[in-house]
Amino acid sequence: MSKRIIFYAIACCLLATSCKKEDAIPYEPYEAPAKPDNPTDLAIYDIFTEYQSKIIYRWDRRYITADAFASPPNESIVLPYVENVLRKLFIAPYDRQKSEFMRQNMPIEMILFGTKMNYVEGDERNFSASGTAYGLSRVIVTSVNGYDLTDATWLKNQYATLHHEFAHVLDKKFGRPAGFDKISEGKYAGGTSYAAFTQAEARSRGFWRNYGMSNESEDFATWVDGIVTTPKESVLLIADENTFLQQKYKMVYNFYLEKGIDLHVLQAYLQNVLDNL
Incomplete structure (x- = not known):
């Protein structure tokens, strides 16, 4: 038997196998999970x-x-x-x-x-x-x-x-606001070294508190929790202490405002709930 005939026979076998009709996948309707009983x-x-x-x-x-x-x-x-x-x-x-x-x-x-x-x-x-x-x-x-x-x-x-x-x-x-990471560039402590800095030192470098000096992500998040736990008047006074703080405050506040959330309104609401619980 020539190589051509052998090749043809193998090709036919493969074709027959690949074209074999598969069984239909049975339809199983979606069932919502049952409501818990506690x-x-x-x-x-x-x-x-x-x-x-x-x-x-x-x-x-x-x-x-x-x-x-x-x-x-x-x-x-x-x-x-x-x-x-x-x-x-x-x-x-x-x-x-x-x-x-x-x-x-x-x-x-x-x-x-x-x-x-x-x-x-x-x-x-x-x-x-x-x-x-x-x-x-x-x-x-x-x-x-x-x-x-x-x-x-x-x-x-x-x-x-x-x-x-x-x-x-x-x-x-x-993503954090464009330019946010540049404001305190070179002033981050990294890791747990932030604990060596006082609140005043952290603020002078543009951080809400020293924990924000860990990295850019914590810097952003500490600004958020700072604003939502501090009355607006106090936040504005803190932001006015230096240019670093002022820039970061505006970026964080506008980041949320662009998405329909006013952090100062959120803080006032939280304080009201806290006062009436």
Whole structure:
């Protein structure tokens, strides 16, 4: 048998195999997940339905790095935390200014930890994190077990953390304002070295507080949490201290304003909620 005949025979076999009719894929209609049968998971289900964001409170060690420790939230606290902190102090302030803003921008997952994340190894040893943001997809919020509506300090720290971490999400999605990173170029401390600088030294370099000296991303986010926890009059006085502060304030404020959010209106709303809880 010639090589030509052998080649022809193989080609025919391959053609027959490739043209064999496959079985049709059976149609399986979409089935919406059943509503949870307990109040906590139902409240979380409602947020997912409205904003496509999953609130996760059941402990999973993979949500924290190997060099850190944290504890899960007490399950009895999760429901009031979702209703009175996430709903009232995080979601509502944006919703009332622009109804679609949070549906379009909320992180895909929000992980609740009962305690702070305490780092015990590596470059961040002895550092305690109030929260962490991973790109557009995940935000970790800590200290949920401290839930106490009569504790104004805890409440303010909670919503400062929430808006700080959310600023990281928006930073990743839209990018920081053009030129922001240049304002304090060469004045960042890097890593945990920021702790060696006083508030006055940080402000002289254009930072809201010394933690912002870690890197450009933290610089941006600390400006956001600073504005949403400080009355407008005080923010303007701080911004007027030097050109660096004035430039950054305008960039951060306008970044949000262009998206339909006035950070000063947001701060006033948060303060009003805090005063009346």
